[in-house]
Amino acid sequence: MNTVFSVSKFIEFLNDSLAALVPYGDVAVEGEVANFKISQQKWVWFDIKDETGVLNCFMTTWDLKVPLEDGMKIRAYGYPKIYQKSGKFSITVKAIELVGEGALKKAFLMLKAKLEAEGLFAIARKRALPRFPEHVALITSTGAAAYTDFLRIARERWGGVEIDVLSVAVQGIQAIPEVVGAFRYVNAHAREYDVCVLTRGGGSMEDLQAFNSEEVARAVYGSMVPVVCGVGHERDETLADYVADTRAATPSHAAEIVFPERHEVLQSIAHYCARINRVVESNVQTRQHAIHSSVSRLDSFFARRVEFLSHCAERVGSAGSRIAERVRAAQQNVAHAHARVSSTFEHVFEKIFERVAHNERMLKTLSPEAVIQRGYSIIYTADGTKPVTSISQVDTGDRIRVKLKDGSLLAETLKNFNSLF
């Protein structure tokens, strides 16, 4: 007996069978998008096709995390379902991955333009990282090299940091919800963390597409803790990089950005110490100089005083001896002068006495008495008062007195001759 189903029951049976046959997440359908449309801003419809087949797809805008366009190659994750009302077979898509560089690049550029216009990349909103992080949230896959690289560089550079690892899928269907969930966790514990690192190693654009998803970009944007994003290799650029507060080229570079370098910091400390020392030393030196110069100024001041005083003393001493000298000289001069004066006087007196004696002798020889004694006579006027020395004094008949050696004569002039005899 064949089993008879009601239509509804049969559809239910088929759906159960399909669900058992194609567990969600295990199977993806890859094809090109056609007839893409959104209705009521809520329901998304499109076909996925290849050269020979076509499948109808349905999803909610909530689940549509990538920009979609006709012609894009995608991988659709979902479950097949026959709808009761329409009997239509459709794949209810829960997640889409873009396939191929072309689709990815296109989606990337579309989303980039959108987010940029919204201001998610604005430089102004980028926050500074702490210089010395103490508690870091690390969102990454613990199975990947990026994780070990990050921890190794962290260990090499710095210590004393708590690193909370939030292990997530970094590619595949779970990547986006897990990364978003990890940011939700970080936000819930935002007070504990001072920086959040989102990182994964390099890969194809397909591998990195979680980091180019709008949800991850918005999760980074919404992080209450500053985010450093280091995804892929140097050349890779992801939207998460653009939104992050700081973009690192690689996971190792992220660690270099987050953690200061021990030796550099030690050098800084040494440098600060040296700077402080320099200032203190130069101050001490300045003060020493000041003290030295004060002391030497005092020294030289006193030295000058002492010199001055000794000079004074010397001068006083020499003045004393000069005075004594002078007194002695003066005394000598006086004595000398006295001697000279007295000798001069003696001499002068001698001469005077000599002259007087001579004059006396002369006088004695020249005196009229002496002449008279030698036989001469002198004629005076009659009264005997004036000697007659000229003929003109005596007229004829005048009386004259003649003095001789042993007496005088009164005579009368008989005749006045105007000539001798």
Next chain:
Amino acid sequence: MAKEAKKIHFAHEFKELEAITEWFEKEDLDLEEGLKKFERGLELASSLKEYLGKVENKVKEIKAKFAASDEPEEDTDAPFK
């Protein structure tokens, strides 16, 4: 709490050392205060160096289901009804 104390420790002390260095280069040195700051600077430098010399990073994995989303449950049958 211990973490908070340590957090203050390095970043705070390093900042203090920087501030002391700047103080020395800006101010006219007051010998008494300078001496205090000088001693504090040396103290900070040696404690910072000691910290750098021996501390390891502590790595801890957070055990949580991050994928558990808070997205609303849509009735995906709705458009087909």
